[in-house]
Amino acid sequence: MTRPLIKICGLSTPQTLDAALDAGAAMIGLVFFAKSPRNVPLDQAARLADRARGKAEIAALTVDADDGLIADIMREVRPDWLQLHGSETPERCAELKARHGVKVMKALGVSQATDVEKAAGYAGVVDKLLFDAKPPKDAVLPGGNGVAFDWTLLRGLDLGVPVMLSGGLNPQTVAEALRISGVNEVDVSSGVERERGVKDETLIRAFIAEAERAGEETR
Numbered sequence: 001m002t003r004p005l006i007k008i009c010g011l012s013t014p015q016t017l018d019a020a021l022d023a024g025a026a027m028i029g030l031v032f033f034a035k036s037p038r039n040v041p042l043d044q045a046a047r048l049a050d051r052a053r054g055k056a057e058i059a060a061l062t063v064d065a066d067d068g069l070i071a072d073i074m075r076e077v078r079p080d081w082l083q084l085h086g087s088e089t090p091e092r093c094a095e096l097k098a099r100h101g102v103k104v105m106k107a108l109g110v111s112q113a114t115d116v117e118k119a120a121g122y123a124g125v126v127d128k129l130l131f132d133a134k135p136p137k138d139a140v141l142p143g144g145n146g147v148a149f150d151w152t153l154l155r156g157l158d159l160g161v162p163v164m165l166s167g168g169l170n171p172q173t174v175a176e177a178l179r180i181s182g183v184n185e186v187d188v189s190s191g192v193e194r195e196r197g198v199k200d201e202t203l204i205r206a207f208i209a210e211a212e213r214a215g216e217e218t219r
């Protein structure tokens, strides 16, 4: 396996952002969803994005956001990616991609094989698919819940678009997740936090080290 692509999501401070960048994260995620403890105001996100620019790709994460919020994010933050983590249709993804000239990553919730099959409708439209666990019934958030799904469901997947594995990963499980799923891109939020919404530099570094160790083992 080549060196895995690693995304650290839900960053909100310069210190934890720097830890992710220094450790080799290829992508960082900034959350624009008011109900999330990781939500960042536009001005703070703009500063974080400028700090990351040129060192890692920047993903702006929204959930069924309206045109106004997305326009504000594109103007102030200038992300490389829009991560659409709500019920956005392939048509909405295509519309935002065309309007803003930005790469689009669609997040899809997975609990069973039929959920993965639904990805086919997005494959020819978006630039990446992020498979995350479906949120628990009582969840407030559509993602960032620290819940994992059956990684074997992604094995052998060939959609013609890059696939990122997400959902409940942590430093102890990420190597196994890469091996079992056969996917070479991973994303994490809760698993590198010492409390909900508070990223931990040591956990970030450990997650990246463990993911990279898996990549070395399977070369």
Ligand SMILES: O=C(O)c1ccccc1NCC(=O)[C@H](O)[C@H](O)COP(=O)(O)O
Pocket (backbone or CB within 6 Å): 009, 010, 029, 031, 033, 036, 037, 038, 039, 061, 063, 085, 132, 141, 142, 143, 144, 145, 146, 147, 166, 167, 168, 169, 187, 188, 189, 190, 191
């Ligand atoms: O992280 C959030 O707070 C969040 C809120 C609303 C929608 C999506 C959210 N996160 C999306 C991500 O890309 C997370 O990294 C992904 O869901 C994995 O989260 P976790 O299981 O906590 O590692």
